[in-house]
Amino acid sequence: MKMRALISVSDKTGIVAFAKALRELGVEIISTGGTYHTLQQEGVEVIGISEVTGFPECLDGRVKTLHPAIHAGLLNIRANEEHQKQMKELGLENIDMVVVNLYPFKATILKPDVTLKEAIENIDIGGPTMLRSAAKNNQDVAVIVDPADYAVVLNELKANKEVSTETKFYLATKVFEHTANYDSMIATYLRKQRGDYSLPEKFTMTFEKVQDMRYGENPHQQAAFYQEVGATKGTLAAAKQLNGKELSYNNINDANGALELLKEFTEPTIVAVKHANPCGVGSGKTIFEAYKKAYKADPISIFGGIVVSNQNIDKQTAEEMAKIFLEIVIAPSYDEAALEVLCAKKNLRVLQLDHIDYVNPHMLDMKKVGGGLIVQDKDLTLLVEEDLKVVTDRAPSEEEMKDLLFAWKLVKHVKSNGIALAKEGQSIGMGGGQTNRIWATKQALEHGLEFLGKEGVKGSVLASDAFFPFDDCVKAAVEYGITAIIQPGGSVRDEDSIKVCNAHNIAMLFTGMRHFKH
CATH class of the missing domain: 3.40.140.20 (AICAR transformylase, duplication domain)
Incomplete structure (x- = not known):
C-alpha cells in the first residue's frame, strides 16, 4: 500500500538522510518552503504542498498547510466507512506520516535584542495544527516531532512495513507535550511583554530537562533536573561544570539555597551550606579572608558541604578549600592555578557561574503540595x-x-x-x-x-x-x-x-x- 509523508521542519538535523531512507522504502514525500528546497537540492524526490492543495503558498508563507486536503488526509479514520466515502467523493488522499518541528520561537526570544514583532513572526500556526491533527488520529498516522525518533520509525518500517500502534501512540503523546511546551512559552513571553507579573487565573509554566539523575533525595526515588526557559541567568541551571561527577538532587537543592544567600552580599563573601542550611558565612576584604571566616564558623559541618563564592577563587583560597572534603565549589571565575588545585580532586564538583550576583526581580517561589501548587513572589526584600x-x-x-x-x-x-x-x-x-x-x-x-x-x-x-x-x-x-x-x-x-x-x-x-x- 502506498504511504505518504508530509515533511516540514525548522530543525533540519538528519532530515535529508531520513527522507532518502523513506523514499527507498517507497514512501511518497510532500514538503513545504525551505524543507522542500533542501530535499530537492539533495536529490530527494519530493512533491510541493501546492500540488496537493491546488492552492499557492501565500502571505509570506503564513498560509500553506492550512487546507482541507491536508487535514482531511490526516484526520480521516481509515476504518470509518463514511469517512472513506467522503474522501473518495472529494478526491482526497491519506497522509500517513507527519514530520514537523516548529518555528524556533525559543531561540528567537532568547536573542538579546529580539523585538516583539520578530518574536510574533516566529509563532508557528500551521505546524502545531498539523501535529495536533496527526496526533489525534494516531491510530492511523505516525507523527514525528523529534529527530531522535527518526531511527525508531525507520527500524519499524524496515522490519514490519508499518509503524506499530504502540509507537504511534508514544509519538502522539510526545507531540502534545511538545505543543503544550510551545504554547506555554508563547503565553509566558507575551505576558512579560505586557509587563504583567501578577499570578494568573490559569498558571502554566514550561521547563526543559537538563539531566536525569541516578536518584532523588533517597536512592528509591526517581529524579530529574529541569530548567526554566529563558530565566536561568545567575542560577545553577546556567552554571558550567568544570570538574567532578554529575550533580545530584540534593546537590542542586543545597547549592540553590547557598546561591540565594550569597546574593545578599556585595563584599567578598563565602557561604557554606550543608543539607540546605547555611553552616558558615564569612565576608572580608579578600575572598581568602572570607573563606577562613566561613570555615572557622563551623569546621565540622562544612566537611562534605557546598561552598559558594561571589568573587574569583585564587590559588591560596583553593589550597585552603582542598584541605578538606567538599562536595561542590561554585564561583564566577577561577585563576588557572586555582583550577589546577581544585580539579586535582577528581570527585570535587567545580562549577563556574557567570552573573552569580544577579537577582531576577520577577522570580517566583513554588512548592508542590498534594493536589496542587502554592506560588508566591520570591522573598527579595531584606528590609525597609x-x-x-x-x-x-x-x-x-x-x-x-x-x-x-x-x-x-x-x-x-x-x-x-x-x-x-x-x-x-x-x-x-x-x-x-x-x-x-x-x-x-x-x-x-x-x-x-x-x-x-x-x-x-x-x-x-x-x-x-x-x-x-x-x-x-x-x-x-x-x-x-x-x-x-x-x-x-x-x-x-x-x-x-x-x-x-x-x-x-x-x-x-x-x-x-x-x-x-x-
Missing part, C-alpha cells in the same frame, strides 16, 4: 530602612549596626524558626528548623560556643526571623554576652523583651518585616 526602629534605651553602635544587618541577611535564609549570630563579618552560630524559638536560640548560642568559644560569642549580635513570643530568648542571649538584637517585633509581649534588653544594656532593633522560611 524607614521601618527600622530602635526600641531600647541604647541604640546600636556603628559596628553593631553592620553586624546586625549581616545577621539579618543570614537569618533570612535559615529555616524557621531561625536564629543567627554574627560578629565582624562572620557567622557565629545558627539555629534553624526548630519547633520553638528558644530551642533555635539555644542551638545558635551553643553552636557558637562550641567552635568559637566564649570570647567568640561574646560581643556578637543576634537576629531572629520572627518576633519573640516571650522574653526567654533575650534572657538566653544575655547569658552569652550578646550586645544587640534585630527582630521584626509585633508580639503582644514585645515590652517584656525590651525590658530585659534595657536592664542589660542590649540594643534592640525592630524591622517590621519577618522572614519565615519553611
